[in-house]
Amino acid sequence: MTSDRSAALRIDGDRLMRRIEDLAAIGPIDGGGSCRLALTDDDRAGRDLVVTWMRDLGLDISIDGIGNVVGVRAGRIDGPPTMTGSHIDTVRTGGRYDGNLGVLAGLEVIETLETNGIETEHPVAVGFFTDEEGARFPPDMLGSLVYVGGMAVEEALDIEGIDGAVVGAELDRIGYRGTSPCPGPSPRAFVELHVEQGPVLEAEGVTIGAVTGVQGISWTELTITGQSNHAGTTPMALRHDPAYVAAKVTAHVRELATRMGAMGEGRQVATVGRIELHPNLVNVVAASASMTVDLRNTDEALLQEAESDLARFVAEAAAAEGVTVVERTLARFEPVAFDDRVVDAVAAVAVDLGHSVRRMPSGAGHDAQMLARVCPTGMVFVPSRDGISHNPAEHTDPADLVAGADVLLQTILTLDQEPLDR
Ligand code: GLV
Ligand code: MN
Ligand code: MN
Numbered sequence: 001m002t003s004d005r006s007a008a009l010r011i012d013g014d015r016l017m018r019r020i021e022d023l024a025a026i027g028p029i030d031g032g033g034s035c036r037l038a039l040t041d042d043d044r045a046g047r048d049l050v051v052t053w054m055r056d057l058g059l060d061i062s063i064d065g066i067g068n069v070v071g072v073r074a075g076r077i078d079g080p081p082t083m084t085g086s087h088i089d090t091v092r093t094g095g096r097y098d099g100n101l102g103v104l105a106g107l108e109v110i111e112t113l114e115t116n117g118i119e120t121e122h123p124v125a126v127g128f129f130t131d132e133e134g135a136r137f138p139p140d141m142l143g144s145l146v147y148v149g150g151m152a153v154e155e156a157l158d159i160e161g162i163d164g165a166v167v168g169a170e171l172d173r174i175g176y177r178g179t180s181p182c183p184g185p186s187p188r189a190f191v192e193l194h195v196e197q198g199p200v201l202e203a204e205g206v207t208i209g210a211v212t213g214v215q216g217i218s219w220t221e222l223t224i225t226g227q228s229n230h231a232g233t234t235p236m237a238l239r240h241d242p243a244y245v246a247a248k249v250t251a252h253v254r255e256l257a258t259r260m261g262a263m264g265e266g267r268q269v270a271t272v273g274r275i276e277l278h279p280n281l282v283n284v285v286a287a288s289a290s291m292t293v294d295l296r297n298t299d300e301a302l303l304q305e306a307e308s309d310l311a312r313f314v315a316e317a318a319a320a321e322g323v324t325v326v327e328r329t330l331a332r333f334e335p336v337a338f339d340d341r342v343v344d345a346v347a348a349v350a351v352d353l354g355h356s357v358r359r360m361p362s363g364a365g366h367d368a369q370m371l372a373r374v375c376p377t378g379m380v381f382v383p384s385r386d387g388i389s390h391n392p393a394e395h396t397d398p399a400d401l402v403a404g405a406d407v408l409l410q411t412i413l414t415l416d417q418e419p420l421d422r
Contacts, residue, residue: 006118006413007352011108013402019104020401023049023088024096033392034096038089038131038142039067039170046088047176050128053107057114059126063178065153066146067171070127070184073110073120075416080375081123082415083187084109084408086194086367087132087143094133095394097195097401101382103128105193105405109412120416122188129367130176137161138219139331144370149183162274189415190371191342193380193408195396197364199387206358207403208350209381213338214362214369215267215298218307219331221290222249222314226323228279228287240322242289246275248317249310253293256309260302268306269296269363292330298361300334336369341420342378342411349410350380355403364389376420380407 026049027035027042036042051069054061059071072081086102106126113120129147134140137159146156157168171177196202201209226240250272257270271294277286293310297303311327318325343359350357362369362379371377382404385395 007410009112009116009118009409009413011105011112011402011405011409013398015111016104016108016402016405017398019053019107020096020100023100023104027090029093029392031392032096033394034090034094035092036088036090036094037092037136038133039136039165039167039174039176041174043089044174044176047128047174050088050103050107054126057107057110059110062180063176064147064180064184065178065182066143066156067130067176067178068127068143068147068184069176070125072123072125073113075120075123077121079122080186080188081125082120082412083125083127083190083371084192084412085125085127085129086192088128089131089133091133091135091390093391095389095392097394097396098197098389099132099194101195101401101404102193105408108405109409112409120413122416124412124416125187131167132367134331136163137167140217140365141333141367141370144367146182147184148370148373150370150373153182186374187371188375189342189420190368190375190377191346191379191408191411191415192366192368193382193404194366195389195394196381196384197387197389197394198384200360201358201381201383202385202387204358205356207355207383207400208346208357208407209360210343210347210350210357211338211362211379211381212343212359213298214336214366215296216300216303216335217331217333217365218295218303219329220293220310221328221330222293223326223328224289224291224318224323226287226321227285229285231283231285234285239285241285242323243277243286245317245321245323245325246277246289246291249291249293249314250275252313253295253310256306260306267298268302270294270306296363298335303335333365333369336372338368338372338378339376341418342376342415345411345414345418346378346380346407349414350407353403353406353410355407380404380411
């Protein structure tokens with residue numbers, strides 16, 4: 001049981017909104033969003049700002065070998081912290097809440113404890129993980145994956161980005177290759193606040209999502225090589241056209257997801273998010289196409305079925321057109337189930353605070369799905385207007401942002417009082 005004084009604690013909504021504004025002003029883009037692709041100069045500026053706030057709060061700050069930054073406020077006893085956090089890197093067309101909300105609400109939780117002189121039993125930590133988006137350096141959730149020991153830091157440092165830059169060199173360049181060890185110390189529990197990035201909460205008029213898990217993610221890059229030639233002189237029957245195969249694959253993955261989504265238990269989604277043709281000219285049959293396919297499903301067996309279907313179709317389409325295809329896996333994560341104790345705590349706190357709540361899986365990937373490998377983990381969702389995200393138009397009502405941050409605060413206080421031994 002938390003004390004009456006702790007139970008009455010609420011975060012400062014104006015301070016939270018100010019910090020969201022200030023961070024969004026770094027790497028601003030038309031439409032009100034931000035572009036802070038991982039390990040760019042704008043990412044560095046965002047990191048510097050958040051680290052300044054951590055310092056102002058007197059947190060014990062550490063930076064590890066992949067650039068994850070963690071700030072800890074001491075508790076009554078030493079030992080692993082109850083941890084929160086998220087990411088501050090964005091996609092190129094990012095909104096202002098994706099990731100940033102979770103980090104800034106974490107700071108707000110700690111500042112609220114600090115200004116009210118509340119001593120927790122265990123330390124409380126807030127972190128931001130490197131390259132959650134994976135939009136520049138695949139896979140997504142790279143920093144948290146390394147944090148939990150799912151990838152060796154040496155391997156991560158060698159990853160090449162879509163612009164040819166390399167993770168290790170970029171970390172050095174922006175001054176965020178730290179000295180704390182990877183994998184990092186396991187927290188006693190992890191809970192992340194995030195915007196839903198989908199339409200469910202808004203459609204149902206529900207304020208808080210108690211997230212039960214994250215669907216599986218499969219990213220594949222296809223490099224299709226054909227025969228470049230003159231657009232006017234090459235008879236159609238003699239073409240080996242990578243653009244045609246890329247288009248067929250694009251149409252097929254839509255058809256695949258529609259078909260599987262309509263039949264299965266799992267909810268299949270499929271996206272071709274990037275296609276690049278070379279030389280990309282009006283009167284030239286392309287020499288090559290590079291494209292990505294993002295497949296997701298809450299059910300691992302169905303996700304594997306979608307992957308096999310894609311591989312089969314690609315092989316057939318390539319053979320029919322006489323092109324070659326090289327496939328590379330950019331990310332592959334199985335579906336993750338969160339810990340009932342954390343999910344229940346989130347749901348109970350939401351009800352206590354007078355909010356409507358719904359248990360739901362996450363469609364997007366999150367750092368929490370990596371932390372779930374090492375400690376009891378859960379997430380809090382708040383509604384996204386029109387379900388829009390990875391778009392500068394991403395929006396959540398300030399009242400919902402504040403509601404989510406208050407649920408985060410009270411969930412952390414609840415977990416602080418629970419034994420949570422596995
Ligand atoms: C990452 O955040 C993703 O869901 O793609
Ligand atoms: Mn995110
Ligand atoms: Mn995102």
